[in-house]
Amino acid sequence: MPTSRSYGDACGIARALDVVGERWALLVVRELLLGPQRFSDLRRALPGASSNIVAxxxxxxxxxxxxxxxxxPPPAGSQVYELSERGRELEPAILALGVWGVRVPFPPGPTTLSATSVLLYLRSAGRPDPASAPAVIRLELSGNVxxxxxxxxxxxVTPGEPAQADASLRADPKTFNDLLDDPAGLDAAVTGGSVDATGDLRALSLLLRSVADQASAASQGAC
Incomplete structure (x- = not known):
């Protein structure tokens, strides 16, 4: 059942945590930072949370x-969840938590990594050469484009199909995150079949390297 617990503390930090401090709440917000999501999308992105918890x-x-x-609108007709203007104001705080969190040790056992998490890292860490020609990449992760x-x-980064793309890449989020850390592995990943890449692979490689180069002096990987 939804909780109505409160810290009973007048501090603004405590009052913020009354709203988003419950387990999984900030991760739900994280998943909506790049655009609307269906309930099924959120469940797939947060496999450790039951349907009841997400609801x-x-x-x-x-x-x-x-x-x-x-x-x-038709023909989709699906119900989606999206951040309000108030919800979008949480983005700087969530991204700052991600920067802080990359220095925290990984949890024991198997871990998950959502497409949104990797894409937020790509967007925040990517610094392509301003002199380079613009590039549009079609990226498919976890079945979404x-x-x-x-x-x-x-x-x-925006959800949906590009009108025209210079290159296309399809992979699972963890494999794509590995490529952001080590772009030199792109050819081997394509050859090995863990990545499907077509089009201008040089443009794709430059995108990957723009992240790896930026992260070389810091901790690497998605938030």
Missing amino acids: DRLRELEGHGVIMRRRL WTVRAAGGRVD
Whole structure:
């Protein structure tokens, strides 16, 4: 059941945690930072949370005005969850937590890594050469398609198919994250079949290297 627990503390930090401090709440927000998601998308991205837990967090966050629900127009007709303006204000805090968290040891046992987590890392760490020609990459992770644009020294990520792409890559999130850490492994990954890449592979390699080069002096990997 949704919780109504409170710290009973007047501090703004405590009051913020009354809203987003429940287990899985901030990870639900993280998954919505790049765009709307269906309930099934959120469940797939957060396999450690039961359907009831995800549903409870969504109800709580909606009740606090952090997220909203809407129904997509036909022919999709799906119900999606998205951040409200108030919810989008959490982005700097969540990204800062990610930067802080990469210095925390990995948890024991198997771990998961969502597509959104890797894409947030790509967007924040990617620093393509401003003098390079703009590039559009079609990226497919966990069955969802994203448009990645590298131009003007920055990387933008938006959900959905690009109108036209210079290159296309399909992989699972962990494999793509490995390539962000070690772009030199792209050819071997394509040959080995763990990655499906087509089009201008040089543009794709430059995108990967723009992240690896930026991260060379810091801890690497997705948040």
